[in-house]
Structure formats: C-alpha cells, structure tokens
Amino acid sequence: MEDSEALGFEHMGLDPRLLQAVTDMGWSRPTLIQEKAIPLALEGKDLLARARTGSGKTAAYAIPMLQLLLHRKATGPVVEQAVRGLVLVPTKELARQAQSMIQQLATYCARDVRVANVSAAEDSASQRAVLMEKPDVVVGTPSRVLSHLQQDSLKLRDSLELLVVDEADLLFSFGFEEELKSLLCHLPRIYQAFLMSATFNEDVQALKELVLHNPVTLKLQESQLPGPDQLQQFQVVCETEEDKFLLLYALLKLSLIRGKSLLFVNTLERSYRLRLFLEQFSIPTCVLNGELPLRSRCHIISQFNQGFYDCVIATDAEVLGAPVKGKRRGRGPKGDKASDPEAGVARGIDFHHVSAVLNFDLPPTPEAYIHRAGRTARANNPGIVLTFVLPTEQSHLGKIEELLSGENRGPILLPYQFRMEEIEGFRYRCRDAMRSVTKQAIREARLKEIKEELLHSEKLKTYFEDNPRDLQLLRHDLPLHPAVVKPHLGHVPDYLESEVPEPTAQLQAQRKEIQTHSQALLRLLGLSGAEHIVEHRLPPFMDRRGSRAYCTA
CATH class of the missing domain: 3.40.50.300 (P-loop containing nucleotide triphosphate hydrolases)
Structure with a gap:
C-alpha cells in the first residue's frame, strides 16, 4: 500500500x-x-x-x-x-x-x-x-x-x-x-x-x-530488523578472548562507541566478569541480573532509560538456562543456576534510545541475534550492532549471516574497520585488569547485590527488628580486596603499578561471620542458590544524567 x-x-x-x-x-x-x-x-x-x-x-x-x-x-x-x-x-x-x-x-x-x-x-x-x-x-x-x-x-x-x-x-x-x-x-x-x-x-x-x-x-513482508539506512551491523574478528576485552576497553574508553549501549554475553558469570573488568578503568556498567527481584530489575531498566548510566550488561533468556520445550529452565552453561524463569531480557523489553548493541559473546542462534539487535534502531531511531567473533565461531557466524542475507540479499554484517595494532599499548593494562577479576571476585560481586536486596527487603523488616545483630552484620561494610578498583587505570595514558594487599586474619574472621549470617537470611528469601557467594564491596555507579544517545562507527 x-x-x-x-x-x-x-x-x-x-x-x-x-x-x-x-x-x-x-x-x-x-x-x-x-x-x-x-x-x-x-x-x-x-x-x-x-x-x-x-x-x-x-x-x-x-x-x-x-x-x-x-x-x-x-x-x-x-x-x-x-x-x-x-x-x-x-x-x-x-x-x-x-x-x-x-x-x-x-x-x-x-x-x-x-x-x-x-x-x-x-x-x-x-x-x-x-x-x-x-x-x-x-x-x-x-x-x-x-x-x-x-x-x-x-x-x-x-x-x-x-x-x-x-x-x-x-x-x-x-x-x-x-x-x-x-x-x-x-x-x-x-x-x-x-x-x-x-x-x-x-x-x-x-x-x-x-x-x-x-x-x-x-x-508482513518486512525484514525482522530495520534496513541499513537505520541499523548498521558490523562484525569484528578477535583472535583471542583477551582481544575481545582489549577491543571493548578501547571502544568504550576512547568513545568510539558512544551513547547508551547494551552489552550481551552468554552467561551470568560472564556478565559480572565483564562488569568487574570495566570497573578497573572507571567505566560504570550495570548487570541486569535475573537473580534479583522483579522490582530491582525494572528499577535498573528505568534508571538506564533515564540516563543515570549508559551501559547495561545482559544475557538472553534462552541462554540463561536454555529453556527447552515443555521444561522449566535448569542449570545454564558452566553451572549457572537458572534464576527467574520469567525474567527474560533479550525479547520485547523496552530499553529507550539504545544507540548500540555490542555482542561481546556471539549469540547462540541466529534468532537470538535478531532479538538482541532488535533492542536498538527502534521507532525510526538509528542504531548500530557490533558483534565480536572468534576464529572458531566463523561457521556459526555464517548461519547468522545466511538468515539475514536471505531476507535482504547481499552482505549484512560488514567488517568493522579497526586496526588492533593501534591499541597494543593498552594490552598490558587489560591483562592486569583481567587478572584481578577472579572467580571469587565474581561470586562476591553477585552476593553484594543480593545483600543490598536483603537490607531493603520489606519481607525481612520484621525479622531484622527481632534480630538487630543480623542487620548490623549485613550493614558492616568491610573493605574486601579481590578485585580492587585502581583509579589510575581510568586515565589514559598514565599508569602506575599497584599491589593488592592480602586481607588480615581478623578481616577474614569477620568476613566468615558475615557470610554465615548472610546465608541464613538468603534462605529466608528463598535465595539459597546464592549461598556459595560471599560479600564484596563495589564502587557506586557514576551519575551520568543527561547523556545524549548517539553512535559513531
């Protein structure tokens, strides 16, 4: 018509x-x-x-x-x-x-x-x-x-x-x-x-x-994604996992990708690994974690839409436990415990004015790619999708390109013109930051968010009134150091080496006491799946109100 x-x-x-x-x-x-x-x-x-x-x-x-x-x-x-x-x-x-x-x-x-x-x-x-x-x-x-x-x-x-x-x-x-x-x-x-x-x-x-x-x-005879005049889609081949972290650091720190962005990974553990990595360089992000209550997840989306911060790390609902026909989701890849089976992100959620979608991990299916890319270039606004690809993933990338080119004819995922040799000088900084992000640091970061939910839980209000010691223990903000944020890494190009101090015996004892009481409280809220995590202090998000969404490729 x-x-x-x-x-x-x-x-x-x-x-x-x-x-x-x-x-x-x-x-x-x-x-x-x-x-x-x-x-x-x-x-x-x-x-x-x-x-x-x-x-x-x-x-x-x-x-x-x-x-x-x-x-x-x-x-x-x-x-x-x-x-x-x-x-x-x-x-x-x-x-x-x-x-x-x-x-x-x-x-x-x-x-x-x-x-x-x-x-x-x-x-x-x-x-x-x-x-x-x-x-x-x-x-x-x-x-x-x-x-x-x-x-x-x-x-x-x-x-x-x-x-x-x-x-x-x-x-x-x-x-x-x-x-x-x-x-x-x-x-x-x-x-x-x-x-x-x-x-x-x-x-x-x-x-x-x-x-x-x-x-x-x-x-309807329309592409599942907007045309190239509205949505630009790129792919960049990274030789190693380290190259992916290095490239992402350069894109965000050097403002090559600007505006509000969604970073997609394939597991919840990867979400926190990426967040803690970027935190080393004073790049604030937020993880949309299905382990948290609905109100908290909606609050994260609302703050993102209002411009409080510009970068959210998320996973596909299909990947978080890979729901299969007729079954509830169980454990996801690498033992990620399924969170809320009704906590999907990749499909339908209305993130406002997203300038860029970065597929840090290649989507597991061509359909998942379409659902991720659908978060940007909405309502006639422009957008960009950049997908990181390892050499071993080329065949899977081909399936995605086949689906997209079948609708539009011709290449869709264009090569992203970026010379890795120009950012080699930053590689040693990335390696240092990656070493700081240990499995224990990731576990502690996950419990940090759950602990905050406990402190603000209406369901536990009466419990804390009867057990004030438990409340004080949760509020006791001990300085843990498994993934210390080094402010000097936030500056380019100055760098000063810094050593991470080991926690004292007294600190370890206090930490163990908090862990014991936190586990009991987690069970009260039905969050027993997170009992293996321990408390960890994370810096607050930077307030980034008023940032205007646009992208540069």
Whole structure:
C-alpha cells in the first residue's frame, strides 16, 4: 500500500479518547502491523500476526482491545463489572511493559477501563484484593494467571471476550505449555483471540490450534530488523578472548562507541566478569541480573532509560538456562543456576534510545541475534550492532549471516574497520585488569547485590527488628580486596603499578561471620542458590544524567 493510501489512526473509527492518547504519545501514523491488524481486530476476527520486535505489536492489540471494551460499555446492555480482556506474556518484565502501554493508551478513559498486572512484585494477597475489584483487563504470565484461576480469585469462564498471547513463540520455550493448556480450560468456548509473534515456529502453530478459530494470518513482508539506512551491523574478528576485552576497553574508553549501549554475553558469570573488568578503568556498567527481584530489575531498566548510566550488561533468556520445550529452565552453561524463569531480557523489553548493541559473546542462534539487535534502531531511531567473533565461531557466524542475507540479499554484517595494532599499548593494562577479576571476585560481586536486596527487603523488616545483630552484620561494610578498583587505570595514558594487599586474619574472621549470617537470611528469601557467594564491596555507579544517545562507527 502506498503512503498516500495508508490508513491513519483517525480513519479507523477509534474513540476520541484513544486518538488523544495516541497523539500525546507522538504517533503521527500507525506502523505497518498496526495499520493492518487494528481494522481486522475491530471487525471481530481472530489474528495470527508476525512482526519484528520494535514494530509496534503491543499497540496493535492494545488499541483494538480498548476500543472494543469502550464500545461495549457505551452501546451494550448494562452488565456486571467483570474481566473482559486477558493478555498473556512470557516474562514479568513484559507483563509490566504491556500494562504500562495499555494504561498510557487508556489515559483519557481510565475510569472506564482498568488494567491489573498479576505478575507484579506484590504478594498474592495484594493481587487477590486487586482482582476482587474485577479490572477490565488482566495482564500476566501463564503461571501467575493460572494460579489465580485455580484459587478462584480470578474467574473468566463467564466473562472473557478478548485473549491476547504476546511473544507467542517464546511461551512454550519458557516451559509454559502445560500451564497454558490448563489455563485454557478455565476460559469460555467463544472469545476473540490475537496471537502476536516475532517468528512462526512449531510452537506458534501448536498455539494456533489451541487458541484461534479461523484466524486471519498477517505475515508482513518486512525484514525482522530495520534496513541499513537505520541499523548498521558490523562484525569484528578477535583472535583471542583477551582481544575481545582489549577491543571493548578501547571502544568504550576512547568513545568510539558512544551513547547508551547494551552489552550481551552468554552467561551470568560472564556478565559480572565483564562488569568487574570495566570497573578497573572507571567505566560504570550495570548487570541486569535475573537473580534479583522483579522490582530491582525494572528499577535498573528505568534508571538506564533515564540516563543515570549508559551501559547495561545482559544475557538472553534462552541462554540463561536454555529453556527447552515443555521444561522449566535448569542449570545454564558452566553451572549457572537458572534464576527467574520469567525474567527474560533479550525479547520485547523496552530499553529507550539504545544507540548500540555490542555482542561481546556471539549469540547462540541466529534468532537470538535478531532479538538482541532488535533492542536498538527502534521507532525510526538509528542504531548500530557490533558483534565480536572468534576464529572458531566463523561457521556459526555464517548461519547468522545466511538468515539475514536471505531476507535482504547481499552482505549484512560488514567488517568493522579497526586496526588492533593501534591499541597494543593498552594490552598490558587489560591483562592486569583481567587478572584481578577472579572467580571469587565474581561470586562476591553477585552476593553484594543480593545483600543490598536483603537490607531493603520489606519481607525481612520484621525479622531484622527481632534480630538487630543480623542487620548490623549485613550493614558492616568491610573493605574486601579481590578485585580492587585502581583509579589510575581510568586515565589514559598514565599508569602506575599497584599491589593488592592480602586481607588480615581478623578481616577474614569477620568476613566468615558475615557470610554465615548472610546465608541464613538468603534462605529466608528463598535465595539459597546464592549461598556459595560471599560479600564484596563495589564502587557506586557514576551519575551520568543527561547523556545524549548517539553512535559513531
């Protein structure tokens, strides 16, 4: 369809309140998926839609859902307040994001349409109280929704009219197959349903048979990633692991990659190794750790979006324990313990104004590459993806290039022009920093964050009132030295050698006492998987407000 014939929001028959909210959000025209899906949804058709990440899929189902609910309330008979819409997503972060989008669109009709997220951080009792008020739309993961259905705090059999399954291709891989089948038994026989997905795989076909009835299939003829005029994709061959750390140091320290960046690695242990390495050079980063509570992870994303810091290190949900069809995630590579099975990052999470995605570790699958790259170049903003490749990974890189070139024809991952010999003078600094990042330092850094969660936990407030000694022990900030930050490494080119002092016997005894009490507290919060980690002091993040996102390649 030509631009002159494109259907605008104002021609879709939407409620004026929705049009005002769309205008406030700065959307002058619908995206391709919105233009095609919204009119069909308003006609009452079931939809199976494939569109790439960042193409506006959430609004493509949220707008018609709100329109249908508003129209029913305005023209239909007066009936009892009940849950009419259900949105299922694979992760808690996506649930929060979907709720936020629906609420923004419902800004001017908030009294008529209420939205509840049952995958939020509140306890079950608080969620039951919210559900007793019968919100119009419920958002959540299949496991949380099913739990409320089984407890009779949520009833849908006589009221549900609209079902949305977002990121449908991930639900089975996150182990929700059985929950979803059980959940469907609690729904009425007739309802309108939308399946939104980035890919059409076997899982989506199985869901189609379970959920949809004579659906309209929208398989939009668009690349899963923006074109080269918006998204530049590069690859750089690193001969060794050391070269990867050296190159990343140079790119960030010399401002060759600027603006807000996401660094992707393949395990949680690698996340902390990279963070502690960069910390040696006064390059502040933050790890998005699935071991931490949902509220903390969302706070990290919020601070990143507000510009408090410019660099987040993350892992793919698929890599953190590699969820397989029909099973919950177990241990990931190299013994990484699976954290929250609903704590996915690579798909759908809305990081704002990301200038660059750096694949420090090569994605495990071509699809994972697409999901990572989809974090940048969103909403017509430019972006860059730079992938580090070892010589042994060339064949795997070829599979990624094959998928990308199959859609666009021609080379996609261009060689990143960088002469390693020009940064050889920094190699000895990187080696020094890498030696400081020991396995023990990584374990201690991980527990440091968990300890802070303990100190601020509402669940442990009463416990600490009864056991003040435990609180004091957690607050006792001992100076440990397994990965000491050396300020002189933050300056280029001056360098002064520094030795790391060994902890005294008294310090070791105090550390052991803290470890013992911390383990007991971890068990109270159900974090027993982190008991092998010990406390470690990390410097605070630098406040980097106001940094403008842009990139230079």
